[in-house]
Amino acid sequence: MQPRRFVVRQRRQDTSDTATYVLEPLDGRPLLFTPGQFTMLGRLGTGEVPISISGDPASPLLVHTVRDVGGATHLLLQAQVGDVLEVRGPYGTGWRVGDGRGGDVLVVAGGIGLAPLRPAVLDLLAHRDDYRSAVVLYGARSPTDRLYPDELEAWSSRGVDVQSIVDHGTPDWPGRVGLVTSLLAGAPVDPASTLALVCGPEVMIRYVSRSLVDLGVAPDRIRVSMERNMKCGVGLCGHCQLRGLFVCTDGPVLPYSAVAPLIAIREV
Ligand SMILES: Cc1cc2nc3c(=O)[nH]c(=O)nc-3n(C[C@H](O)[C@H](O)[C@H](O)COP(=O)(O)OP(=O)(O)OC[C@H]3O[C@@H](n4cnc5c(N)ncnc54)[C@H](O)[C@@H]3O)c2cc1C
Structure with a gap:
């Protein structure tokens, strides 16, 4: 649950509302992940949001692509090269x-x-x-x-x-x-x-x-x-719960056979 700090090494504006960040760990330890996993990502002192890792699993740098849809993502996208972001994770299941x-x-x-x-x-x-x-x-x-x-x-x-x-x-x-x-x-x-x-x-x-x-x-x-609103990312708060499934820990990558009966449930 302890966030780690990463410095923005590159920021690329992909589209009018989406940018990709290349982040380097300040403690020098690469964040190992499996494709499909996400982190809880935020700027210092502001909220954090679940964002999938979009980089190469073989690279020591962490890459995230973020779309501006609301309060937290808008603040996140203000980050520029040299700024520090906080990262928890990686969390969740992978594509395998x-x-x-x-x-x-x-x-x-x-x-x-x-x-x-x-x-x-x-x-x-x-x-x-x-x-x-x-x-x-x-x-x-x-x-x-x-x-x-x-x-x-x-x-x-x-x-x-x-x-x-x-x-x-x-x-x-x-x-x-x-x-x-x-x-x-x-x-x-x-x-x-x-x-x-x-x-x-x-x-x-x-x-x-x-x-x-x-x-x-x-x-x-x-x-x-599956993308559901999340707060903790580790199966504690229940924000992303779909009946018996916690999207943050049982997912986000799930077999369609498990999701099909649940996918029509609207978020609250
Ligand atoms: C596992 C996972 C991986 C994700 N990966 C990425 C990613 O790689 N890049 C990226 O840009 N976004 C990703 N998201 C979505 C991102 O987390 C949300 O866009 C973000 O939490 C919205 O927060 P906000 O405060 O900016 O917007 P809010 O003000 O909270 O919401 C703005 C709008 O976005 C909707 N929204 C909020 N959270 C989500 C959500 N989790 N999924 C879908 N719609 C949402 C709200 O219903 C509302 O309509 C991912 C979400 C999950 C659960």
């Missing part, structure tokens, strides 16, 4: 990408949902030969809302089939327009041997997961990352 070895891995991301999935993709790339096909389907609101556009191209050139789609195109957007669900049926994977990793707005998770089941992917081979 390695369970897809020998078969196909299908990553489906919506909006900021690509951030928690980025470490999984980097892990896939590091062991690309262990998997038959690796596919990333990414839906964003508009071309300029796409995260990490340069990396998406780099992933393509390294053996990952990356397909992007936007809700609203622009005259210079050469790609597809529509919802990410429309890419699922054409994804070059064999549903019977696919591990699917899904993150995005809850409504997107619901539709994507149902479509994947319809296509023949087993519900326990679909992993989703």
Whole structure:
């Protein structure tokens, strides 16, 4: 529960409301994590919020991508290079990408949902030969809302089939327009041997997961990352509780088979 201090080494404005921070531990000890985990992140003296780790698990630096949606994230995004942030964690479950070895891995991301999935993709790339096909389907609101556009191209050139789609195109957007669900049926994977990793707005998770089941992917081979309001991050306060599940400790990455009956429960 004791926060550690990290200094901001880089700050990159990704989109109009989202920025990526590269953080270095002041005590010199790298924060070891598994793809899919999150930290409780905050500026000194202000609130902390759960933010997924979006960096490379093999790097000693900690990377977070933050979208400005309210009070705490707005304050967080005021942090500039040289400022100090407080970090608790890492917490929660991971994607366990390695369970897809020998078969196909299908990553489906919506909006900021690509951030928690980025470490999984980097892990896939590091062991690309262990998997038959690796596919990333990414839906964003508009071309300029796409995260990490340069990396998406780099992933393509390294053996990952990356397909992007936007809700609203622009005259210079050469790609597809529509919802990410429309890419699922054409994804070059064999549903019977696919591990699917899904993150995005809850409504997107619901539709994507149902479509994947319809296509023949087993519900326990679909992993989703749930985002619920959290306070403690360690299973004490109950803010993120969904019936018997604590999203912070049982999740955030959960099999769709466990989440399907709960996903319609609204947050209070
Ligand atoms: C495990 C986990 C990982 C997350 N990873 C990231 C990440 O990598 N990057 C990122 O930008 N955000 C991430 N979030 C969401 C982030 O924690 C919330 O956006 C943040 O807590 C909102 O706090 P606020 O004070 O800025 O906004 P508030 O003023 O509290 O809320 C503003 C709006 O955002 C909604 N909101 C608040 N908390 C959440 C939440 N947890 N999920 C969805 N909507 C919420 C509120 O209902 C409200 O509509 C993650 C959340 C969880 C639980």
